[in-house]
Amino acid sequence: MFKTIKNWFHLMGSPRSFDRIAGKIIPWLIAIFTLLTLTGLYLGLVVAPTDYQQGESYRIIYIHVPTAWMSMLIYVLMAIAATVGLIWRIKVADAIASASAPIGAAFTFIALVTGSLWGKPMWGTWWVWDARLTSELILLFLYFGYMALQAAIDEPRTAARASALLAIVGVVNIPIIHYSVEWWNTLHQGATVTKIDKPSIDISMLVPLLLMTFGFKFYYAGAVLARARGLLLEREQNTNWVKEIIAND
Amino acid sequence: MIGESSMTKASYRLLVRELKLSYRHRQEVLNPLGFFVIVVTLFPLGISPDSEILRTIAPGIIWVAALLASMLSLDTLFKGDFEDGTLEQLVLSEHPLPLLVLVKVFAHWLVSGLPIILFSPLLGVSLQLPAEALQTLVITLLLGTPVLSLVGAIGMGLTVGLSKGGLLQSLLVLPLYIPVLIFAAGAVSGTMADLPIIGQIYILASILLLAISLAPIATSAALRISIG
Numbered sequence: 034m035f036k037t038i039k040n041w042f043h044l045m046g047s048p049r050s051f052d053r054i055a056g057k058i059i060p061w062l063i064a065i066f067t068l069l070t071l072t073g074l075y076l077g078l079v080v081a082p083t084d085y086q087q088g089e090s091y092r093i094i095y096i097h098v099p100t101a102w103m104s105m106l107i108y109v110l111m112a113i114a115a116t117v118g119l120i121w122r123i124k125v126a127d128a129i130a131s132a133s134a135p136i137g138a139a140f141t142f143i144a145l146v147t148g149s150l151w152g153k154p155m156w157g158t159w160w161v162w163d164a165r166l167t168s169e170l171i172l173l174f175l176y177f178g179y180m181a182l183q184a185a186i187d188e189p190r191t192a193a194r195a196s197a198l199l200a201i202v203g204v205v206n207i208p209i210i211h212y213s214v215e216w217w218n219t220l221h222q223g224a225t226v227t228k229i230d231k232p233s234i235d236i237s238m239l240v241p242l243l244l245m246t247f248g249f250k251f252y253y254a255g256a257v258l259a260r261a262r263g264l265l266l267e268r269e270q271n272t273n274w275v276k277e278i279i280a281n282d
Numbered sequence: 283m284i285g286e287s288s289m290t291k292a293s294y295r296l297l298v299r300e301l302k303l304s305y306r307h308r309q310e311v312l313n314p315l316g317f318f319v320i321v322v323t324l325f326p327l328g329i330s331p332d333s334e335i336l337r338t339i340a341p342g343i344i345w346v347a348a349l350l351a352s353m354l355s356l357d358t359l360f361k362g363d364f365e366d367g368t369l370e371q372l373v374l375s376e377h378p379l380p381l382l383v384l385v386k387v388f389a390h391w392l393v394s395g396l397p398i399i400l401f402s403p404l405l406g407v408s409l410q411l412p413a414e415a416l417q418t419l420v421i422t423l424l425l426g427t428p429v430l431s432l433v434g435a436i437g438m439g440l441t442v443g444l445s446k447g448g449l450l451q452s453l454l455v456l457p458l459y460i461p462v463l464i465f466a467a468g469a470v471s472g473t474m475a476d477l478p479i480i481g482q483i484y485i486l487a488s489i490l491l492l493a494i495s496l497a498p499i500a501t502s503a504a505l506r507i508s509i510g
Contacts, residue, residue, distance in 0.1 A: 171457050171460060174453065174456075174457045175457050177453055178450075178453040178454045178457065181450050181453050181454075182440060182441070182450065182454060185441070185444050185446060185450050186443075186444065191507060191508075191510060194507045195440050195504065195507050195508065198436075198440065198500065198503055198504055198507060199440060199454060201500075202436055202458070202500055203458075205496070206457075206458050206461075209461045209489070210457070210458075210460050210461055213460065213461035213464045213465060214460070214464065216464070217464045217468065
């Protein structure tokens, strides 16, 4: 068992086999994403009942909540990939870290936009300085900082190492920032899904939400592999295996 | 084998060197203070001279100005040493780099952070802050500005080799300053509202301890990456 895992890591650590394997699984990931998301959207927008308090406008949670979860998850995954790349100097891990940043920033941006669209009917204003929206905004700045640092350094190895360190510093700081913002202001409605034993959300509303959540995870997996593949092909353009691929195309 | 005494000696010598260098560039040392005073002056001009409004926004204004002044002044922390090769010698030195970084940041704080703190009550008075709030302001600045220098040093370490560092640094460093801003400005506002503020002070103190123990390590790693 251990040996298989070890072999798998060695395999995935080499850009060449990563390229081959990623190429095979990306279509599957995207297919699962499409299936889950379309079902989730159908159940959420058509089948699920209207909320007795918020009316139809609550349906934006099927986008807002999963994207907000993804925005935080991706930052952590990015930091983990960056740490792996920093410590063991694995090119594939570096590529996954830098491929994650734009996707994470996009999810954060969508979470902010949908949050503000939701805020208009609920709070009567486009933007409220509420704890979670503000945290998302700061998270967006952290993503921008990461991407800006990476873009500013020309040498890809140094860029990867420097931005990895920044991602680690960011991960250490995110809880501090999050709780300080939380303490600073709490106006947002309480969590409705995280109560494991008895969620205060109806099952007909919960199912589409979960489908969307898993769908977005598959989207991230597919998108990050595709982007990382592209980055690796670009960085390895002078090696034989890339030249072979180009020659065969 | 490096004895403890030689480490202390090295730290002391580095501290003296830094202070001497700052003394010889007196004008540069005064720049952050000038910036701080001017930024604070702009707010009453831009918002309103009404003393009630000024009193409400004073903690935020003074803290934001201090934050920006600290970030801008950090630009010189490693730049000169990087350009003349001193930084390389520090990295190669037999003494632990985090310690040397800590000394450098401390020296920098002495010449750029401390003047701001000494000057802040005066600006507080001009913004109609009551006396108790001035006291809290000074305490929060004493606890908070070293955190700004320590955390900012990480960003400076990462960008030291880049010619176009300036605006990038603000993107890297300012989000990390947010907790300090929230608790410090919150404590000053709390004093004016007669609320207990000991919690915020304790949190600021613990953030300071965290920054002293972790930030120099991250800064050292950043410098090693930048130097290559």
